[in-house]
């Protein structure tokens with residue numbers, strides 16, 4: 001099967017590569033567009049089935065990816081949300097044989113299939129009419145109809161609750177480098193937030209008008225949202241952790257020692273180290289009841305190093321991982337093993353990869369532009385042989 005797919009890919013590549021569009025008659029060009037549309041639909045169907053298989057077999061776990069969707073996104077050059085949408089689609093198709101058949105025979109695009117499955121899983125009796133509509137009407141007409149089917153399938157109360165369970169706030173940098181946000185929340189939750197933003201927006205707009213400026217209302221709405229962040233007197237949340245230097249260096253506590261967050265239950269030393277890596281923690285060492293000193297122990301990253309790291313590692317350094325938010329600072333050679341708090345021994349990792357390194361034997365080697373992420377020992381490149389395949393501490397990093 002895979003061999004014939006390879007042949008198809010080769011055939012397509014050589015066709016597109018020698019495609020002489022200038023000589024193509026208009027009628028034939030239209031036909032070719034339809035044909036490529038069909039190829040795309042069939043490709044989407046095949047990819048969806050295979051992706052579902054990858055998820056079910058958990059084969060992606062061996063790749064170091066954070067999830068099946070993350071692996072698919074990386075392999076296919078799509079976004080994480082597109083990849084998870086495809087996986088969800090595959091799940092729903094199992095309940096909807098007629099839609100599945102239409103998708104697999106190349107009659108439905110991925111977008112059409114997603115619309116139909118999200119509506120038809122909630123009301124199976126609507127499946128046939130939606131499939132019929134997809135064959136006659138535009139995707140946006142289909143989308144309208146599917147929205148109606150979904151709304152009719154649940155009561156108003158349920159809608160709000162269901163949306164609340166799926167609430168999120170996502171942010172990312174777009175191609176221009178602009179910060180973008182996408183918030184999804186129940187309307188009754190969003191309303192009070194909007195009220196606050198609106199009232200601030202009007203105030204800002206009035207002031208702007210008095211100053212002779214006139215920008216779009218939505219620009220002032222963005223200013224209003226920003227104003228929530230400053231001025232409101234919200235201090236940076238600093239977490240106080242009580243832990244002894246000995247346990248911090250050991251990596252865990254022994255009988256008689258404590259590691260806990262101020263006013264909260266005990267936490268693990270690893271959790272304390274992780275908090276410290278995010279720079280929102282003050283480590284407080286206690287002897288008896290007296291606070292000896294607020295520790296700026298070695299593993300606490302000084303501000304200038306933090307800035308240099310943010311500059312050097314804008315994303316998680318693991319090759320192929322492009323997470324850029326909530327990154328944690330990792331000591332490449334662990335602090336507890338004598339790894340220094342110096343730029344060359346530090347790297348920024350996403351939470352997932354940090355935990356893979358701390359708890360699951362994954363290791364980071366190399367340096368900026370040449371990071372290697374591997375499980376266990378390094379692929380031997382230098383003359384130095386590794387004595388064991390399972391070394392708990394990696395060799396010192398270059399120059400560290």
Ligand SMILES: [Zn+2]
Pocket residue numbers: 316317318321322323349350351352353
């Ligand atoms: Zn990562």
